[in-house]
Amino acid sequence: MIRITNLVKRFDGTAVLDGIDMDIARGEIIVVIGPSGTGKSTLLRCLNFLERPDAGHLVLNDLDMDVATASARSILAVRRRTAFVFQNYALFANKTALENIAEGLLVVHRWPRHKAHARARDILERIGLADKGDAYPASLSGGQQQRVGIGRAMAARAEVILFDEPTSSLDPEWVEEVLELMKQLAAERQTMLVVTHEMNFARDVADRVIFMEGGRIVEQGPPSQLFSAPQDPRTRAFLRKMLAGQPAETLPDTPTATLSDL
Amino acid sequence: MNLLDVPYMLELVPILLRYLPLTLGMAAAGMVLALSLAAGLAVIRVLRLPVLNMATLLFISFFRGTPLLVQLFLFYYGLPQIMSVLTTINGITATIMGLTLHFSAYMAESIRAAIVGVDRSQTEAALSIGMTQGQLMRRIVLPQATRIAVPTLMNYFIDMIKATSLAFTLGVTELMGATQKEAAGSFLYFEAFIVAAVIYWAIVELLAWCQRRLEYRLNKAYRR
Numbered sequence: 130m131i132r133i134t135n136l137v138k139r140f141d142g143t144a145v146l147d148g149i150d151m152d153i154a155r156g157e158i159i160v161v162i163g164p165s166g167t168g169k170s171t172l173l174r175c176l177n178f179l180e181r182p183d184a185g186h187l188v189l190n191d192l193d194m195d196v197a198t199a200s201a202r203s204i205l206a207v208r209r210r211t212a213f214v215f216q217n218y219a220l221f222a223n224k225t226a227l228e229n230i231a232e233g234l235l236v237v238h239r240w241p242r243h244k245a246h247a248r249a250r251d252i253l254e255r256i257g258l259a260d261k262g263d264a265y266p267a268s269l270s271g272g273q274q275q276r277v278g279i280g281r282a283m284a285a286r287a288e289v290i291l292f293d294e295p296t297s298s299l300d301p302e303w304v305e306e307v308l309e310l311m312k313q314l315a316a317e318r319q320t321m322l323v324v325t326h327e328m329n330f331a332r333d334v335a336d337r338v339i340f341m342e343g344g345r346i347v348e349q350g351p352p353s354q355l356f357s358a359p360q361d362p363r364t365r366a367f368l369r370k371m372l373a374g375q376p377a378e379t380l381p382d383t384p385t386a387t388l389s390d391l
Numbered sequence: 392m393n394l395l396d397v398p399y400m401l402e403l404v405p406i407l408l409r410y411l412p413l414t415l416g417m418a419a420a421g422m423v424l425a426l427s428l429a430a431g432l433a434v435i436r437v438l439r440l441p442v443l444n445m446a447t448l449l450f451i452s453f454f455r456g457t458p459l460l461v462q463l464f465l466f467y468y469g470l471p472q473i474m475s476v477l478t479t480i481n482g483i484t485a486t487i488m489g490l491t492l493h494f495s496a497y498m499a500e501s502i503r504a505a506i507v508g509v510d511r512s513q514t515e516a517a518l519s520i521g522m523t524q525g526q527l528m529r530r531i532v533l534p535q536a537t538r539i540a541v542p543t544l545m546n547y548f549i550d551m552i553k554a555t556s557l558a559f560t561l562g563v564t565e566l567m568g569a570t571q572k573e574a575a576g577s578f579l580y581f582e583a584f585i586v587a588a589v590i591y592w593a594i595v596e597l598l599a600w601c602q603r604r605l606e607y608r609l610n611k612a613y614r615r
Binding site (some may be wrong): 177178179205208209211212213214217218219221222223224225232233235237265266267268281286 | 400413449510512513516517518520521522523525531534538594610611612613615
């Protein structure tokens with residue numbers, strides 16, 4: 130349903146995304162992992178045109194465009210059918226939790242007010258904040274704010290929700306409730322593309338894990354395969370670092386013979 | 392030395408209050424016009440529109456860099472000399488014009504700062520759900536910029552009310568001019584100007600009270 134071909138994004142001449150190809154099936158949950166600064170967030174931002182890619186092709190169901198020359202109209206069409214969850218929540222500070230969720234339905238999708246609010250209340254229920262509809266972001270905890278952020282992304286039934294390190298800004302005490310909500314969405318087969326450092330989430334929830342480094346996809350596969358038998362030395366090095374301190378059985382197999390190539 | 396002539400002062404209050412509508416009218420007209428002009432200038436600055444941005448910078452530099460009194464004299468006495476259509480300009484019009492241009496230069500900068508001061512990630516969030524630039528401005532940025540700008544804009548409004556007293560130098564009989572005339576007739580300068588000062592002060596205090604209520608309302612979303 131979503132096909133990205135040869136996506137390139139440069140900042141000051143440096144290729145941050147260096148030819149990314151990716152297919153996303155309806156209902157698929159994909160987790161993107163990799164070292165910092167390897168273009169994972171840029172990939173998500175390019176899919177939503179928060180950054181304008183320098184080259185590449187995007188197919189989103191019936192939409193089909195060259196991303197470097199996409200018109201303003203095509204960009205709006207893509208944004209209306211995708212949704213973004215930000216690392217720092219980015220809730221509208223002048224609007225209540227309910228209004229944050231309803232805003233896109235009202236303004237972008239032109240739903241009548243009662244219908245948009247009814248849907249927003251329904252979502253508040255699902256994200257466990259039914260009693261916080263009238264609360265402003267400033268009065269909510271980090272975890273609650275991010276759940277509203279996810280609720281806002283759920284509102285318009287996006288064809289894919291892009292999660293950009295959704296738990297990285299959270300105090301540790303709030304991480305679990307946000308991951309729980311994401312698992313709930315995954316169980317409902319909401320198509321998701323998630324950039325995260327939460328390796329347990331990747332292993333337990335993802336259908337497919339993509340390891341990125343240097344603006345390229347190095348390796349990808351189901352978590353069972355990628356975590357237990359990574360093929361590329363860079364993947365192994367990254368996973369060993371990320372999983373250090375976790376129970377031994379979660380560590381990838383690293384035969385002594387290959388340690389020298391790391 | 393005599394004590395204050397209190398009965399004279401009390402007599403003066405209703406006389407001077409008759410000129411208050413003109414004072415407040417000039418300030419209100421100046422404020423509305425200055426705000427509109429300043430909002431336009433601020434948008435030019437934020438979007439860095441070519442050419443217009445340079446012109447705006449020059450405008451702000453001049454009207455912020457020269458005294459209001461000099462600007463008023465320029466409009467009232469200077470311009471008619473070189474532009475014959477302006478020979479009929481009256482003091483009230485010249486004052487409103489001067490207040491508008493002078494204060495819009497200051498206000499443009501505080502409005503610009505307020506727009507820029509709205510958290511950038513909210514802009515991205517609004518775009519990410521498919522809002523247009525116009526919707527983003529109307530629904531997200533401007534309401535929040537207003538809250539940031541209100542305290543400084545109210546300061547300018549207060550300043551503007553007091554600056555209307557300069558219209559007296561263009562021969563306009565507003566609150567200040569009326570006080571001067573009354574004092575010249577009675578020779579009770581101290582009493583007269585005390586009354587004028589208290590009237591200005593009361594107006595400004597009333598406004599400050601309105602400002603506190605407005606800010607309380609605008610801050611509703613930001614209280615923890």
